[in-house]
Amino acid sequence: MQFTSERRLDDGVLEHDFTLGGIPGVLWTPASASGPVPLVLLGHPGGLRRMYPRLAARARHCVAEGWAAATIELPWSGDRPPSAAAEAARADLRRALEAGRPVDDGIVDRLVLPLVEQAVPEWRAALDALLALPGIGGPVGYAGGVISIGVRLALVEPRIAAALLFAGSYVPRAVFEEARRVTVPLLVLLQWDDEGNDRQVALDLFDALGSQEKTLHANTGGHTGVPHFEGDAGNRFLARHLR
Amino acid sequence: MQFTSERRLDDGVLEHDFTLGGIPGVLWTPASASGPVPLVLLGHPGGLRRMYPRLAARARHCVAEGWAAATIELPWSGDRPPSAAAEAARADLRRALEAGRPVDDGIVDRLVLPLVEQAVPEWRAALDALLALPGIGGPVGYAGGVISIGVRLALVEPRIAAALLFAGSYVPRAVFEEARRVTVPLLVLLQWDDEGNDRQVALDLFDALGSQEKTLHANTGGHTGVPHFEGDAGNRFLARHLR
Numbered sequence: 001m002q003f004t005s006e007r008r009l010d011d012g013v014l015e016h017d018f019t020l021g022g023i024p025g026v027l028w029t030p031a032s033a034s035g036p037v038p039l040v041l042l043g044h045p046g047g048l049r050r051m052y053p054r055l056a057a058r059a060r061h062c063v064a065e066g067w068a069a070a071t072i073e074l075p076w077s078g079d080r081p082p083s084a085a086a087e088a089a090r091a092d093l094r095r096a097l098e099a100g101r102p103v104d105d106g107i108v109d110r111l112v113l114p115l116v117e118q119a120v121p122e123w124r125a126a127l128d129a130l131l132a133l134p135g136i137g138g139p140v141g142y143a144g145g146v147i148s149i150g151v152r153l154a155l156v157e158p159r160i161a162a163a164l165l166f167a168g169s170y171v172p173r174a175v176f177e178e179a180r181r182v183t184v185p186l187l188v189l190l191q192w193d194d195e196g197n198d199r200q201v202a203l204d205l206f207d208a209l210g211s212q213e214k215t216l217h218a219n220t221g222g223h224t225g226v227p228h229f230e231g232d233a234g235n236r237f238l239a240r241h242l243r
Numbered sequence: 244m245q246f247t248s249e250r251r252l253d254d255g256v257l258e259h260d261f262t263l264g265g266i267p268g269v270l271w272t273p274a275s276a277s278g279p280v281p282l283v284l285l286g287h288p289g290g291l292r293r294m295y296p297r298l299a300a301r302a303r304h305c306v307a308e309g310w311a312a313a314t315i316e317l318p319w320s321g322d323r324p325p326s327a328a329a330e331a332a333r334a335d336l337r338r339a340l341e342a343g344r345p346v347d348d349g350i351v352d353r354l355v356l357p358l359v360e361q362a363v364p365e366w367r368a369a370l371d372a373l374l375a376l377p378g379i380g381g382p383v384g385y386a387g388g389v390i391s392i393g394v395r396l397a398l399v400e401p402r403i404a405a406a407l408l409f410a411g412s413y414v415p416r417a418v419f420e421e422a423r424r425v426t427v428p429l430l431v432l433l434q435w436d437d438e439g440n441d442r443q444v445a446l447d448l449f450d451a452l453g454s455q456e457k458t459l460h461a462n463t464g465g466h467t468g469v470p471h472f473e474g475d476a477g478n479r480f481l482a483r484h485l486r
Contacts, residue, residue: 192450192459203446206461207435213470214435218449218459227456229483233476240472 001129013063015056020129023122024048024079025072028059029135036137038067038242039130041123041153043144043166046077058143061231065239068136072126074146075118085114093170109172112148116175120152127159141238147188147205148175154182162241164189164234169201176208185213187237189230194223244372256306258299263372266365267291267322268315271302272378279380281310281485282373284366284396286387286409289320301386304474308482311379315369317389318361328357336413352415355391359418363395370402384481390431390448391418397425405484407432407477412444419451428456430480432473437466 005017012031019025026048030037040062044051048071059069076083089110096103130136139161142150147168154163155178167190188206192199206216215237219227248260255274262268269291273280283305287294291314302312319326332353339346373379382404385393393408398421406425410433431449435442449459458480462470 192457212463214463215470216435216459216461218461220455220457227458229479232479236472236475236479 001133009056009060011060011064013060015059020072020126021122022080023072023126025070025126026052026055026059027068027070027130027133028056028063029068030063030066033066033135036135038139038141039127039136040067040069040141040143040238040242041127041160042069042071043142043146043150044071044074045145046074048073048078050078058231061235062143062238065235067141067238067242068130070126070130071144072122074149075115075122083114085110103170105173108170109174112146112170112172113174115146116148116152119146119149120156123149123153124157127157131159139242141242143234143238147171151175151179151182151209154184154186160184162186162238164237167191167194167197167202167205169198169205171201171205176205179205179208180210182210184211185237185241186211186215187234188214188216189226189234190216190218191223191225192218192220193225196223244376252299252303254303254307256303258302263315263369264365265323266315266369268313268369269295269298269302270311270313270373270376271299271306272311273306273309276309276378279378281382281384282370282379283310283312283384283386283481283485284370284403285312285314286385286389286393287314287317288388289317291316291321293321301474304478305386305481308478310384310481310485311373313369313373314387315365317392318358318365326357328353346413348416351413352417355389355413355415356417358389359391359395362389362392363399366392366396367400370400374402382485384485386477386481390414394418394422394425394452397427397429403427405429405481407480410434410437410440410445410448412441412448414444414448419448422448422451423453425453427454428480428484429454429458430477431457431459432469432477433459433461434466434468435461435463436468439466 001020003018007015014029016027062069076086092107140159141162143164145166147165150163150165154160162185164187190202244263246261250258257272259270305312319329335350383402384405386407388409390408390411393406397403397406405428407430433445
């Protein structure tokens with residue numbers, strides 16, 4: 001893990017850019033802390049530069065609780081090398097949507113499964129590196145999309161104590177099966193009027209998740225219209241599990 | 244409004260029993276307050292004595308925020324005179340459930356519509372009396388079931404600033420139509436595994452509600468298994484609207 005730059009944001013937040021095996025990432029930490037702090041991994045749909053304003057806002061919200069927050073770029077996104085197979089799957093999705101055709105399981109599998117396969121080990125490697133830093137302890141939370149990545153991470157990574165997942169509907173059948181075996185406390189955020197997601201599929205996935213503590217927060221509004229108060233609600237959820 | 248007894252609970256809460264036109268009710272207030280306080284009306288399915296422990300717990304939670312809380316008995320419940328028509332509708336419901344028959348619209352209408360017709364003016368009269376008390380100001384929130392009463396109250400009573408509704412599925416078609424015209428901020432609580440409610444009907448009602456700020460909190464567990472943290476979440480919702 002190589003730190004490439006550091007900035008002090010105006011509200012007592014240190015923002016550190018890093019790379020890990022060529023993958024760009026950002027770590028946010030409290031400018032002052034009396035000991036090792038819990039960590040929240042911030043998930044996103046890929047494209048760190050484009051997502052930066054939203055990620056930084058969520059990170060500041062975490063740091064205000066006394067936690068660190070971190071994210072890494074997804075495979076084949078942003079400045080990382082593209083994948084011909086991922087491009088082809090995205091093109092198939094676009095064509096299906098433009099033609100008003102249903103997005104079949106084959107497209108969803110080709111779009112999402114390789115991403116999960118590639119991303120999850122990278123996030124786990126980032127977790128190894130981040131938890132080895134002197135100021136960062138545990139427990140660890142995950143917060144964000146892609147929901148299939150969040151589900152797999154929650155299932156296979158025992159250091160994840162709780163996950164706040166952004167609902168999505170391009171979810172492979174295989175991930176539904178994995179969802180049934182997830183046991184960590186979950187909060188799922190669903191935008192009720194999300195123009196790009198199938199509400200029923202999102203509700204079916206919520207239903208499938210195996211965790212005993214499982215909460216859905218559904219709000220009016222489109223994909224990017226998550227109300228401001230869900231930031232606080234998310235922190236309260238994470239705070240219950242990051243002690 | 245006639246106050247019949249008053250107790251001081253151990254956490255600085257005053258509990259006042261009252262009757263209003265023969266209807267029993269309970270008012271909870273902070274033992275000390277520097278001025279008029281907001282009021283939360285606590286809805287319930289009827290039977291004040293049976294519901295008392297849960298209502299008192301929710302009331303204490305309100306008073307801890309500096310609000311008053313109040314409730315009245317529902318028509319034909321608890322110590323109030325029964326209604327032959329309501330008894331007959333309940334018996335029809337029981338028979339349908341025992342026989343595994345679908346509960347048709349006719350039963351739901353006969354069970355719920357007269358209750359709404361009778362209860363809503365009573366709650367509005369209670370509101371008149373409560374807001375005339377020296378220590379109680381506004382704004383006013385509603386929190387609880389019966390969801391059809393909550394919907395009607397939210398629609399017709401302009402003093403209700405926000406409503407926290409417990410999802411239910413015995414909802415007359417007429418109430419669905421009213422739901423579309425509700426505009427106050429809403430938080431709907433749904434128990435995902437509620438043995439006595441149809442989840443899809445509850446989701447359809449949430450979908451129908453017209454409010455621009457509308458949030459659903461769904462949690463694992465049966466009808467009475469609402470997680471403890473929803474008490475805090477409910478208070479945060481009400482606090483945003485009872486300033």
